[in-house]
Amino acid sequence: MTTTAPSRQKNGFLAGTANYVDERVGVAGILKEFGRKIFPDHWSFMLGEVALYSFLVLLLSGTFLTFFFQPAMTMVHYDGVYAPLKGAQMSVAYASSLDITFQVRGGLLMRQVHHWAALLFVAAAGLHMLRVFFTGAFRKPRELNWVVGFVLFVLGMAAGFTGYSLPDDLLSGNGLRIIDGMIKGVPFIGPWISSLLFGGEFPGDNIVARLYSLHIMLIPALILVFLAVHLFMLVIHKHTHYSGPGRKDTNVVGYPLMPVYVAKAGGFFFIVFGVIMLVATFFTINPIWNYGGYDPSPVSAGTQPDWYIGFLDGLLRLAPTGLEVMVGDNTLSMNILWPMIIGIGFLLVVAIYPFIENWVTGDKREHHVLDRPRNAPTRTAIGAAGVTMYAVMWAAASTDLIATNFRMSLNQVLQTMQISLFVLPIAAFIITKRVALSLQRKDREIVLHGRESGRIVRLPHGEYIEVHEQLDEFDRYKLVDFKDYKPTLARPNAAGKITLGARIRSGLSKFYFEDRIAPVTQTELNEAIHHAHELHDEVQKAIEN
C-alpha cells in the first residue's frame, strides 16, 4: 500500500486521477470489460449507430427548442416579423413556433436540424432493422433484442408524430384530425378515447400541451430506457459477424472498442451530425409559415404526414369506398378499421417474426455467424414481400403527387396501388425466392467445379474441355459455411395424437424448406477436389505434350 503514493506522483496528474477514480468505482474493471469488447468491421453494422447518433442530435436540438416553445392554445394576435401573418389570430404554440423560426437566433436552423434528424432517426432505424432481418441476426439469442428494437422503432414513430403536431399549424392540425377520425372509428370506445385525449370535442384547447408532455418527457424517457436495454443486450450477446475463415458461432472476429472503435465511432458521430447540419442548412423542412395557424375548416392540397407515418396514411387512401357497415343504427366504419387492422397486423408480424421462424425450425442453437440472404431463401422472400407491401402502402400516401408530377390520373394511380398491395408482395416473394435459390445453386456449382476460366484445352484423345479455376480455401469457406434446414414431419405426441399445432408447424416447415438446394457435403467436396486434381494433371500433361 505504501508504494502507491510515490508511483502516483511519478506518473503525474492524469494517472493520479485515473487511480483515484479506479480505487473508488473500479473503473479499470469496467474499461477492461467494455474496452476489449470486439466489433467486427462491416459497413452494415454501422446503421444502428446512425440512428443512435441522430437521437443524440435530437436530444441536443430538442433541448434548445424547449427553451423557446410555449405549448399553449390560448389565442393571440401574431405580432412578429413575418409579414403575411401579422395580426392574424393564432395559438400561442404557433406564435412561439414562428418566433423560434424568425426571431430566435439560430432558431430556424435548430428547428430544421431537429426535424431532419427525426426523419433520419426513423429511417436509419428502419434500415438497421432490414439489415438485421435479412442476415438472420434476430435468431437465438437475440430474439428479445429484436423486440426491443421494434419497440424503439414504434417509439420513434410516436415521438415523430407528437412532435409533428406541436407547432399547431394547418398541416399538423390536419394530421391530428386524421388521427382523431381513426380513434373515433373504433367501435364503442373510440368517441370516449377521443374525448379523453382532446379534452372534449376536437380540437379543444388541451391537445398541444398534452402532446408536448408526451413528446419531451414520456416518449424520450422510454426511448432512452429501451436504448439502454438494447445496447446492454448488445454487449451481453457480443456482436454477430459475417461468415469467413476462423469466424464461428463461438467467437467474434474484429477490433476492440478501445481504442479503434471509440475513435471510429466518435468520428462517425460527427459525420452523421455534419450530414444533418448540411441538410438542415440547405433544405427547408416543414415551412410552418406557409400553412398558417390551425383552423379546422381549410385543408391544404398535398397534406401528408412525415414519411414514417406515410404507410398508415397510404392505407387509409387505399381503402375503397362503400366499406361502411350498418349495425343497427350505428355505422361500423370499416373504411377506417380495415386500414388500422392491416397496419397494426403488419407491425405485429414484424414484432413476432423471430418467434415464428424459431418455432418453425425448432432450432435451439445459438447463432452468431450471420446468414447470407440467399442461404435462407424463404426468409429473404418473406422479407422482400414485406418490404414491397410496405413500399406500396407508403407510396399510396403520395398518390396525389405521383399523379401531378408524372401526369397521370389520380384515380388510376390509386386503383393500380390497390391491386399492387395484394399482387406485388406475392410477385416479390416468388421472384426473390427463385433468385435466392439460383444464387445458391451457382454457389454450389462454383464450390464443386470452380470458376469458368475461359481457357479451352484439347486433351490427347481429342476431347475439348474448359479449364475451371478452383477456389482457394478462404473463398470457398464463405460459400459452404451455412446452416441448412429440411422440412420436418408432423409427429405424434406422447398420447399418440398429431395435434393441430404440429400439423401447422409441419405445414409451415414445408413452406419454408421444401425448395432447397442441398449444401455441398464433405464427401462431395473431397471428390470434387480429387477430380479437379486429376483433371489438372491431365491438362498439364496435354499442355506439356
Added chain:
Amino acid sequence: MAKRNVSGLRRSPLAAKIVIVAALLTVGGTYSAVTSALATQSSTAGYTQDQKDLGHKLFLANCASCHGKNAEGTANAPSLIGVGAASVDFQVSTGRMPGAASGPQLQVKPVQFTQAQIDAMAAYVSSLAPGPAVPDASATAPNGDVTKGGELFRINCAMCHNAAGAGGALTEGKYAPNLMHSSGKTIYEAMIVGPQNMPVFNDANITPAEKKDIITYLTYLQDHQSAGGNDLGNLGPVVEGLLIWLGALGLIVAITVWLGAKSN
C-alpha cells in the same frame, strides 16, 4: 302558283308554331339586345371597331375550327358566347389556348399571340354577349392586406392549389396548377372566370378588395424565397422523406461503406 303556295303555308299545321317561335324570338331578342347593351358597357368599353374586326379575323383563323364560326361551340369545344374578355385573356395569355391536344386539362404552353392580338380577340368575343371584363391594373396590383389574403387563400384556394400555391391533384388526370408564376391579372381572371375545373369566385363571394388581398399574398410568396433554404418545391413531407432516404441516408451509407472498406 305563288299565291296558292302562300295560302297553303298559312293553312299548314306548322303555321301556328312558326308564328309563335318567330314572335318569341323577336321579343326575346329585343329584350336581350337591350339588356346586353346595358350590361356589356363595362366589358366592351375601350374596344374599338378595328379591334373587333381584327379579333374576328383572328378568331376565324385560329379558334373557329373548334369553337364554331360564330363561337357557338361544337362537339369539341364549348360556346364562347358570354364568356367575356377576361376568359379570352386568361386562356390565351397563359398559352392554354389555342389548345394543342385534347386531354383532361389544357396545358400551359408558350404564348402564341401578342397582347394586342389577344386584346383584339377579347374585343370580338366580348362583343358577342356580355361577360366578365379584363380587370384594371389597379384592381390586380399587389397592395392589399397580405395577412387577410393569406387567410382567404387558405380557406378558399389551398385545398386544391396547396397552402404554398404549389398546386395539387384533382380527379382523372386534372390538376390545380402551381401559382408561383401567375401574374396578378391571371389570378384575378381565374377567380372571376372559373376556367376549366375551377369554380367561379364572383364579387359577392370574394369581393374585389379581397381578390386584391389574395393577389397580394401570392405575390409575397412569389417574391420571397423560403427562409429555410431550398423549398423542395413546397410539396410537403413526401419530398422531405425522399430527400432524407435518398440524399442524407444514401450519403451516410456511402460513408459507412467507405469506413468499412478502409480496414480490408
